[in-house]
Amino acid sequence: MSKSTRAGALAGTALALAVSAVLTACGGGQSSSSDAKTEKASKGTPGAGAATVEDPLVATFDGGLYILDGETLKLASTIELPGFNRVNPAGDDSHVFVSTDSGFRVLDAAGQTLTDITYEGAEPGHVVRHAGKTVLFTDGTGEVNVLDPAGLAGGEKPEGRRYTSAEPHHGVAIELGNGELLTTVGTEEKRTGALVLDRNDKEIARNEKCPGVHGEAAAQGEAVAVGCEDGILIYKDGEFTKVDAPDDYGRIGNQAGSDASPVLLGDYKTDPDAELERPTRVSLIDTGTAELRLVDLGTSYSFRSLGRGPHGEALVLGTDGALRVIDPETGKVGKKIPVVGAWQEPLDWQQPRPTLFVRDHTAYVSEPGTRELHAVDIETGEKVASMTLPKSTNELSGVVAGH
Numbered sequence: 001m002s003k004s005t006r007a008g009a010l011a012g013t014a015l016a017l018a019v020s021a022v023l024t025a026c027g028g029g030q031s032s033s034s035d036a037k038t039e040k041a042s043k044g045t046p047g048a049g050a051a052t053v054e055d056p057l058v059a060t061f062d063g064g065l066y067i068l069d070g071e072t073l074k075l076a077s078t079i080e081l082p083g084f085n086r087v088n089p090a091g092d093d094s095h096v097f098v099s100t101d102s103g104f105r106v107l108d109a110a111g112q113t114l115t116d117i118t119y120e121g122a123e124p125g126h127v128v129r130h131a132g133k134t135v136l137f138t139d140g141t142g143e144v145n146v147l148d149p150a151g152l153a154g155g156e157k158p159e160g161r162r163y164t165s166a167e168p169h170h171g172v173a174i175e176l177g178n179g180e181l182l183t184t185v186g187t188e189e190k191r192t193g194a195l196v197l198d199r200n201d202k203e204i205a206r207n208e209k210c211p212g213v214h215g216e217a218a219a220q221g222e223a224v225a226v227g228c229e230d231g232i233l234i235y236k237d238g239e240f241t242k243v244d245a246p247d248d249y250g251r252i253g254n255q256a257g258s259d260a261s262p263v264l265l266g267d268y269k270t271d272p273d274a275e276l277e278r279p280t281r282v283s284l285i286d287t288g289t290a291e292l293r294l295v296d297l298g299t300s301y302s303f304r305s306l307g308r309g310p311h312g313e314a315l316v317l318g319t320d321g322a323l324r325v326i327d328p329e330t331g332k333v334g335k336k337i338p339v340v341g342a343w344q345e346p347l348d349w350q351q352p353r354p355t356l357f358v359r360d361h362t363a364y365v366s367e368p369g370t371r372e373l374h375a376v377d378i379e380t381g382e383k384v385a386s387m388t389l390p391k392s393t394n395e396l397s398g399v400v401a402g403h
Contacts, residue, residue: 053077056109057357057364058087058096059373059393065098066389067109070359070398073373073387077112084350088127089400091134091149096397099124104136106152109399117157119145125170129400130218131177133160137184142168144183146175163201172216174224180204182224182235184213194226194233194240207233207240217257217264220312223287225264227252232266234287243290245283252283254303261312262288263328267303276347282306282316284328295331297324302345304395307358309378315363317356319343323363323376337381339374340367352394359400368392 055070064080065087086099087107094110104124106117122140129135129149136145142165151158163181165171169191173183179199185192185208193208212229219225223236231245232252245252245268252266266283278300284293299318307315313334314326321343322336340354352368362384363376371392375385 052110053112054110055093055359055399056096057373057396057398058098058107058109059366059389059397060085060087060395061389061391061393063391065107065114066393067112068373068387070362071375071385073375073385075387075389078390079107079112079114081114085395086124087395087397089129089397090127090152091129091132091400092152093399093401095149095152096399097127097134097136099127103138115155117152117155119157123170126172126216128172128174128216130174130224131222133175135173135175135181137171137173139170140168142166142171144173144181146173146181163197170214172214172226174216174218176222176224182216182226184226186213194235196235205235205238205240207242209233209242212251212253214253215255217255217266218259219257219264219287220259220262221287223262225255225257225285225287227255227266229272231292232264232283232285234285234290236287241290243285243292245292246294250283252285254306255285256306256308256314258308258312258328260310261308261328262286263312263314265306265308265314265316265326265328267301267306268294276345278319278345282314282326284314284326284331293331295326295333297333300345302353303349304353304355307356307363309358309363310361313378315356315358315378317354317365319345321354323356323365325378335381337376339363339365339376339383340372341369343369350394352392355394355396357396357398359398364396364398366393366396368394 053076057068059066067076088097096107096109098105103120106115121138125137125139134149144163146161147158167187169186171184181197191213193210196205210228210233215227225234229251232243234241249272251269255266264285268281268283269277271277281294299320305317314328316324321340325335355366357364365374373387
């Protein structure tokens with residue numbers, strides 16, 4: 001969730017289709033083609049009463065899900081689920097949201113069971129965790145669902161806040177600690193910015209100077225930002241602030257934030273006509289000073305390459321196979337940790353590529369070309385575990401509690 005990557009108006013049908021692919025290629029989630037009615041546990045998969053998986057990871061493959069032990073990376077079980085599925089943390093220590101063509105489905109990863117809890121709707125999109133709440137945005141309906149992930153433990157669908165956008169669009173929403181709800185504004189053809197609602201869904205702020213709005217992240221002090229095709233839009237202390245990119249077209253479509261830093265990490269693209277731009281620079285946005293800094297990595301990366309460390313470190317997995325640890329205050333690359341072999345981002349955003357998932361002090365990195373999964377200690381740079389799986393994986397996620 002990609003956060004999940006997403007581009008200006010172009011002429012011609014072929015180019016329009018290329019833009020559509022870019023818009024849907026993000027860290028947060030998008031529609032899939034799985035058939036929920038046909039899922040089943042593969043041979044040897046534990047059923048009810050199976051041992052609990054500690055700190056589970058979930059990796060998707062063509063036709064299903066792998067559930068792995070978060071420390072040893074040992075494969076605990078396999079769940080068959082046809083089609084292209086996406087996965088995101090639900091916000092507790094047990095569950096993961098799986099985006100399918102029927103909507104957001106809840107996987108009890110710790111219990112190794114795909115539950116019956118579903119938030120139905122076409123084109124399930126971003127899943128955002130913040131301030132103890134998890135927010136789902138369904139692109140095909142424009143519906144926003146806010147839930148307390150603690151409620152999933154009871155096995156029933158948690159009751160929560162619901163809001164429907166004026167028009168369906170590829171969007172995202174986040175609820176702040178004070179109950180304000182920030183959600184994007186747009187249509188299927190054009191996205192323009194964001195608005196903020198109070199606890200009673202009364203609009204209290206709006207800014208539509210953010211063309212192609214995409215993705216979100218929260219920084220220290222509960223500064224929330226969404227990306228634009230010409231910079232980034234920050235909401236803090238009841239007001240919007242637009243930070244302009246140094247280029248006329250400077251798209252920041254995917255962001256990663258940390259409660260330990262006022263600086264957001266974003267991607268940065270400058271070619272609106274590219275079939276697939278492979279950028280080598282990332283953006284660092286200081287939400288306190290509204291300043292934007294660009295850092296040249298010397299390698300390209302993909303929309304699944306961004307993460308944050310336990311102390312706010314900015315993490316980027318490059319196509320040279322190294323994980324870069326960047327000081328968000330200075331933009332200096334502190335270390336380059338070799339993790340996987342060199343790779344190239346595929347043109348089709350749904351195709352596998354090495355993917356970064358960060359939890360606490362560990363960076364998990366998939367390597368589809370070798371069917372491997374690696375766990376790296378961010379501070380020491382040591383590769384602490386590796387596992388070879390039966391099939392190449394695509395998306396990688398896991399449980400993340402205490403957000």
